[in-house]
Amino acid sequence: MPTKVTYYAIVDDYSSRAEPAGVLRRTETDEEQSDEQFGHDLEWTYSPLLYSYERGNMDNKLYEITAAEANQIVARIRRTVAGEQ
Amino acid sequence: MVVVRIDQSDGDDGHAPAPDASTAPDTRESPDTPAASETTGARDGPTAPDAETERQARIARVMEHRATADATYRAYAIDQAYEKVRDIERGTVTPAMKRIEAEDPDRHLVGLENSLKGRDRLTEKVIFDVQKKGVTVEQAVANVKDAIRYTFCYSEDAYTEGVYADCERLADKGFELVERRNSWDKEQYKGINSRWRVPGNGQLFELQFHTQASLDAKEETHWAYEKLRVGVPTPTEQRELEDYQTRITARVPIPRGAQDTPDYP
Numbered sequence: 001m002p003t004k005v006t007y008y009a010i011v012d013d014y015s016s017r018a019e020p021a022g023v024l025r026r027t028e029t030d031e032e033q034s035d036e037q038f039g040h041d042l043e044w045t046y047s048p049l050l051y052s053y054e055r056g057n058m059d060n061k062l063y064e065i066t067a068a069e070a071n072q073i074v075a076r077i078r079r080t081v082a083g084e085q
Numbered sequence: 086m087v088v089v090r091i092d093q094s095d096g097d098d099g100h101a102p103a104p105d106a107s108t109a110p111d112t113r114e115s116p117d118t119p120a121a122s123e124t125t126g127a128r129d130g131p132t133a134p135d136a137e138t139e140r141q142a143r144i145a146r147v148m149e150h151r152a153t154a155d156a157t158y159r160a161y162a163i164d165q166a167y168e169k170v171r172d173i174e175r176g177t178v179t180p181a182m183k184r185i186e187a188e189d190p191d192r193h194l195v196g197l198e199n200s201l202k203g204r205d206r207l208t209e210k211v212i213f214d215v216q217k218k219g220v221t222v223e224q225a226v227a228n229v230k231d232a233i234r235y236t237f238c239y240s241e242d243a244y245t246e247g248v249y250a251d252c253e254r255l256a257d258k259g260f261e262l263v264e265r266r267n268s269w270d271k272e273q274y275k276g277i278n279s280r281w282r283v284p285g286n287g288q289l290f291e292l293q294f295h296t297q298a299s300l301d302a303k304e305e306t307h308w309a310y311e312k313l314r315v316g317v318p319t320p321t322e323q324r325e326l327e328d329y330q331t332r333i334t335a336r337v338p339i340p341r342g343a344q345d346t347p348d349y350p
Contacts, residue, residue: 048315057278
């Protein structure tokens with residue numbers, strides 16, 4: 001299986017689908033799978049959020065989005081954090 | 086379990102003695118101020134590099150004190166929130182859930198002794214939100230949906246009707262349904278999870294609806310989920326752990342009508 005990347009918008013109580021709290025990407029190959037989240041620390045780091053969501057955890061909602069939408073969220077978070085500093 | 090300490094700074098010592106001017110780092114020779122070195126000695130003169138070094142040291146001290154103060158305040162706020170949640174659980178929600186349980190002998194509450202989330206786990210969630218989402222401690226605490234949680238376990242035959250009946254009983258007692266998510270068509274987990282609001286104080290709690298088989302599968306795969314949730318598993322491990330959960334969960338019989346129970350909202 002070629003590498004497949006699926007992006008998800010993370011929506012919690014402080015955010016909305018229009019302005020998600022963050023973005024998560026799942027990268028899959030034949031033998032591997034890797035979940036990473038981009039947040040206010042401006043880094044892609046391992047995230048268990050999708051695993052929790054798949055087990056019924058309701059702290060966040062995850063919506064599948066396109067790569068372009070994911071890039072927009074990343075850019076918005078970068079701008080927001082830069083503005084806070 | 087990973088325990089996130091919040092009552093001390095990230096460094097080895099949150100209260101390091103403040104360096105004074107004589108002990109502040111001073112390793113630079115200034116090519117611009119030879120006279121100062123010649124007349125007062127390299128470490129004594131108030132040269133521009135020394136002033137800059139001292140300024141940086143002051144900034145570092147202020148930031149260190151601020152981090153310590155933030156951590157102390159965070160720990161205090163979490164403690165306060167935890168006490169409040171515990172009072173609501175013991176005084177209001179658990180008694181109500183026991184009364185609802187008594188209305189139907191064909192299903193029962195399980196794990197009642199774990200109805201209050203542990204303080205360490207609550208702290209872990211709050212710290213994550215503060216650091217990753219840039220929210221305040223108060224917002225983060227309010228966003229923990231399952232600080233109080235219960236599970237009803239039904240026979241397969243009585244599952245679907247039982248879930249509807251218990252949702253009605255909760256509503257009749259004034260609890261407000263906030264969210265309900267049906268996972269009976271999912272690969273990783275079978276069951277229905279719901280979130281309710283306590284009248285009067287707005288505290289949220291979680292209620293899960295299971296059969297014995299779905300509860301067994303959830304518990305059997307819990308170790309795998311914990312490895313995914315707490316650690317930083319390699320991509321190979323992530324795949325193996327998810328595949329394991331899928332295999333175990335696939336054995337769970339689906340009660341008649343369970344997949345038709347609608348999500349809310």
